[in-house]
Amino acid sequence: MLVSLSIGAVDIPPSQILFILTHPRTASNEIRTANQASGTTHTSAVILLQLRLPRVLTAVLVGACLSLAGAIFQGLLRNPLAEPFILGVSSGAALGVTFGMFLALPVALGLYTVPLFASLGAALAMAVVYRLACIGARLSVFNLIISGVIVNAVASALIMFMVSIMERELHGVLFWLMGRLDTTTMGTLRILTIAVAVVFSAAIYFSRDLNLLTLGEEDAFHLGVNVERVKRLLFFAGSILTGCAVAAGGIVGFVGLIVPHGARALVGPDNRFLFPASMLLGAILMVTADIAARTASSPSEIPVGVITALLGGPFFLVVLKRKSGLVWSGRRD
Amino acid sequence: MINKIEVENLNGSYASLRSARTNGSSSLNGLNSSNRVIRDLNFSVREGEIYGVIGPNGSGKTTLLRLLSRVLLPDDGEIRIEGKDLRRYSIQHLARMMAVVPQETTVDFSFTAFDIAAMGRAPYSGRFITGRHEKQVIEDSMRTTDTWHLRNRIFNTLSGGEAQRVVIARSLAQKCKILLLDEPTAHLDLKYQSGIFGLLRRLRDEEGITIVLTTHDLNLAALFCDRLFLLHAGRKEVEGTPNEVITHERIKTVYGADCRIFYEEMRGVPIIYPNVENQ
Numbered sequence: 001m002l003v004s005l006s007i008g009a010v011d012i013p014p015s016q017i018l019f020i021l022t023h024p025r026t027a028s029n030e031i032r033t034a035n036q037a038s039g040t041t042h043t044s045a046v047i048l049l050q051l052r053l054p055r056v057l058t059a060v061l062v063g064a065c066l067s068l069a070g071a072i073f074q075g076l077l078r079n080p081l082a083e084p085f086i087l088g089v090s091s092g093a094a095l096g097v098t099f100g101m102f103l104a105l106p107v108a109l110g111l112y113t114v115p116l117f118a119s120l121g122a123a124l125a126m127a128v129v130y131r132l133a134c135i136g137a138r139l140s141v142f143n144l145i146i147s148g149v150i151v152n153a154v155a156s157a158l159i160m161f162m163v164s165i166m167e168r169e170l171h172g173v174l175f176w177l178m179g180r181l182d183t184t185t186m187g188t189l190r191i192l193t194i195a196v197a198v199v200f201s202a203a204i205y206f207s208r209d210l211n212l213l214t215l216g217e218e219d220a221f222h223l224g225v226n227v228e229r230v231k232r233l234l235f236f237a238g239s240i241l242t243g244c245a246v247a248a249g250g251i252v253g254f255v256g257l258i259v260p261h262g263a264r265a266l267v268g269p270d271n272r273f274l275f276p277a278s279m280l281l282g283a284i285l286m287v288t289a290d291i292a293a294r295t296a297s298s299p300s301e302i303p304v305g306v307i308t309a310l311l312g313g314p315f316f317l318v319v320l321k322r323k324s325g326l327v328w329s330g331r332r333d
Numbered sequence: 334m335i336n337k338i339e340v341e342n343l344n345g346s347y348a349s350l351r352s353a354r355t356n357g358s359s360s361l362n363g364l365n366s367s368n369r370v371i372r373d374l375n376f377s378v379r380e381g382e383i384y385g386v387i388g389p390n391g392s393g394k395t396t397l398l399r400l401l402s403r404v405l406l407p408d409d410g411e412i413r414i415e416g417k418d419l420r421r422y423s424i425q426h427l428a429r430m431m432a433v434v435p436q437e438t439t440v441d442f443s444f445t446a447f448d449i450a451a452m453g454r455a456p457y458s459g460r461f462i463t464g465r466h467e468k469q470v471i472e473d474s475m476r477t478t479d480t481w482h483l484r485n486r487i488f489n490t491l492s493g494g495e496a497q498r499v500v501i502a503r504s505l506a507q508k509c510k511i512l513l514l515d516e517p518t519a520h521l522d523l524k525y526q527s528g529i530f531g532l533l534r535r536l537r538d539e540e541g542i543t544i545v546l547t548t549h550d551l552n553l554a555a556l557f558c559d560r561l562f563l564l565h566a567g568r569k570e571v572e573g574t575p576n577e578v579i580t581h582e583r584i585k586t587v588y589g590a591d592c593r594i595f596y597e598e599m600r601g602v603p604i605i606y607p608n609v610e611n612q
Contacts, residue, residue, distance in 0.1 A: 078441045080442075207460075214441055214442055215438065218433075218435065219433070219435060219438065221403075222433040223452055223455045223456060224425040224428030224429070225424070268444075269444050269448075270448065272460075272461060
């Protein structure tokens with residue numbers, strides 16, 4: 001499915017250069033086949049593999065991370081509009097990274113810096129959003145969205161502040177904040193992949209408990225779920241996923257919103273199936289969006305975050321409108 | 334008669350849910366006692382009976398139920414289930430013993446009725462494998478509550494009575510010994526009201542389940558409950574059989590409403606008829 005979709009996307013009239021890339025890009029969704037392909041096709045493909053393969057893998061990783069994070073947040077907050085970007089968690093991660101850059105720590109911690117700071121930033125933002133939204137005993141959906149807006153604003157302001165006094169690499173940081181996939185190295189990817197694999201396993205392990213949590217916390221408790229522990233763990237998992245995604249691709253909005261909805265339409269609301277489906281679908285969407293970002297105005301590139309925001313914004317409004325009767329009337333929240 | 338639930342000197346107040354679930358200690362000891370909703374309650378529920386908690390709005394019925402289900406922890410006093418302090422059960426063990434049917438169940442995602450009922454197996458089954466035995470238990474539970482034909486319907490699209498029955502099926506799938514229900518018939522029409530109570534009676538007789546419920550409907554309570562507990566401003570007004578509890582004087586003092594009481598011909602169950610002229 002992944003492969004077929006990426007072929008389909010490439011079939012959309014691309015520029016001459018991109019046409020040559022067909023084989024590697026198709027193949028690069030699976031490294032093994034990619035290696036075979038590089039041996040048999042154009043020698044230029046080898047070079048392209050070295051440039052394009054990390055990029056496509058980054059797209060896969062970012063899409064999978066954001067979608068899984070979105071699915072987790074939506075389940076935890078029992079809100080179909082929850083998403084790392086909207087909640088301000090992505091901004092938090094970006095703030096973490098910018099702060100790391102600001103302190104010039106990459107020298108000290110090497111490849112681990114960016115993911116680490118991104119995850120810390122994301123976790124911090126999640127904690128703040130949660131605290132803000134928790135005013136009063138029950139977690140209100142409305143509060144949560146508002147808190148997300150606030151965290152987004154403050155984080156963006158702090159990022160802008162740090163960028164403005166950093167001067168160097170101004171363009172790089174700004175472009176990265178818009179979401180781009182071409183700056184990641186294989187080394188970083190390896191670290192991120194391991195982190196994501198661990199978090200994914202944990203998320204799958206607790207997916208059944210998350211199903212129960214969608215009934216409401218009290219009901220989940222009556223069904224034997226250690227509510228606080230599961231919630232903390234999954235919030236943390238979502239934060240790490242967001243951190244990894246931001247570390248790899250900057251702020252890419254709305255993927256975590258669109259994909260879980262699509263996946264839910266395909267496999268139903270059971271998180272045990274929804275999680276893997278979201279990751280797969282997220283990877284597909286992201287690879288496709290990346291192709292669009294590269295081809296739409298080639299030879300220059302649009303940040304991929306622009307594409308997803310253009311897709312996601314209207315989608316958000318549709319979901320909001322459809323669910324508004326349910327979400328905003330504040331039943332049970 | 335064995336006492337299934339024993340409550341001793343129970344005092345309780347509204348509380349943060351969080352503090353109650355995470356650890357055994359109550360963070361409410363510093364709370365002003367005027368916030369107390371439940372004051373010095375003593376009662377016991379016998380095995381295999383339907384025990385109705387009645388009382389006016391704000392008398393503490395729901396708080397009492399939440400104390401019994403450990404969503405809230407008592408300020409002081411003790412609740413014992415089968416002789417053991419409620420706080421000493423693990424969350425999972427508790428879920429195998431006691432099921433709770435909330436007043437209303439809302440689900441934000443499109444789970445089917447079967448999915449919802451299957452969630453009752455959570456305290457037992459593995460996280461992923463749903464074996465034949467598990468499916469059989471779920472099917473039996475749904476058949477008992479007459480919801481098997483609804484299994485593929487999306488839970489959100491069910492009517493109030495259907496949804497309530499699916500949630501009771503979930504409780505049965507939990508293989509609970511004790512069933513707590515908060516206003517099980519609050520939003521239901523006449524047919525479903527008697528349907529639910531008839532079902533509860535069957536569960537008591539056939540499965541030997543001990544049932545504790547709160548209700549506003551005194552007539553249904555009198556008709557279906559073995560014993561009643563009348564709460565008045567968080568205190569015990571009286572406990573006993575419907576005939577002992579529901580008297581003209583008590584209804585007048587507790588509810589502040591004048592009424593006449595008739596007695597049904599077959600079993601002599603009290604029927605309350607409000608006196609409209611005097612209000």
